[in-house]
Amino acid sequence: MITSYYHDPAIDVTLTEPKSLDIRLKLPAHARDVQFIAWNKARREPYRTERLKVSRWAESERYAYYRINWTCMEPSVRYLQYTFKFSMNGGTLWLNEDGLHEADEMPGKGAFEFPYGSDRDAVHSPSWIRDRVWYQIFPERFRNGDPANDPEGTLPWGTPPTRDNMMGGDIQGIIDKLDYLKELGVNALYLNPVLRRNRIINTTRWTISRSTRNSAHWKI
Numbered sequence: 001m002i003t004s005y006y007h008d009p010a011i012d013v014t015l016t017e018p019k020s021l022d023i024r025l026k027l028p029a030h031a032r033d034v035q036f037i038a039w040n041k042a043r044r045e046p047y048r049t050e051r052l053k054v055s056r057w058a059e060s061e062r063y064a065y066y067r068i069n070w071t072c073m074e075p076s077v078r079y080l081q082y083t084f085k086f087s088m089n090g091g092t093l094w095l096n097e098d099g100l101h102e103a104d105e106m107p108g109k110g111a112f113e114f115p116y117g118s119d120r121d122a123v124h125s126p127s128w129i130r131d132r133v134w135y136q137i138f139p140e141r142f143r144n145g146d147p148a149n150d151p152e153g154t155l156p157w158g159t160p161p162t163r164d165n166m167m168g169g170d171i172q173g174i175i176d177k178l179d180y181l182k183e184l185g186v187n188a189l190y191l192n193p194v195l196r197r198n199r200i201i202n203t204t205r206w207t208i209s210r211s212t213r214n215s216a217h218w219k220i
């Protein structure tokens with residue numbers, strides 16, 4: 001009976017480039033015929049099952065250490081599954097995510113999984129975002145720049161906020177304070193949520209620009 005086994009996939013991130021995987025396996029010293037078997041989970045893309053013999057890397061009196069550097073992943077394969085097969089004490093064993101199984105055939109489920117992301121899974125930030133100094137604003141509570149657009153029931157500025165009360169803050173209030181924000185070194189604003197008359201609206205693009213050159217006037 002096996003009382004100790006350990007598997008270390010060496011990395012715990014999703015790869016976006018065809019790099020190799022360094023996989024290590026520690027087994028009792030008398031384990032033999034270790035194989036690494038990998039296949040495409042989705043099976044939508046053509047990908048043959050790999051069956052690779054894993055060589056013994058190091059050993060001690062009680063344990064054997066196996067290691068395989070696997071470089072055969074294909075970028076189109078999004079989710080790989082793999083398992084280890086080895087023989088010991090006359091039986092065939094499978095090491096899976098959910099433990100050890102003694103069986104002649106590979107278990108139908110429970111294999112290790114490895115998300116091999118494609119480029120479409122990666123986050124691509126625009127170049128302009130890298131030197132931004134962000135300032136997050138809740139417009140309704142930042143500044144009331146135009147009392148004429150206050151929703152019904154707007155309370156005096158400075159009233160203790162609750163989940164539901166309204167203070168009348170608006171985009172004009174932000175515009176009024178753009179120079180102040182600039183003095184702080186802020187060069188990007190993150191507004192949330194933007195409300196239209198106390199109703200949350202879906203994503204909308206607003207453009208704010210100077211209305212006249214060299215002035216403190218802004219338009220939206």
Ligand SMILES: [Ca+2]
Nearest residue numbers: 146150168170
């Ligand atoms: Ca207002």
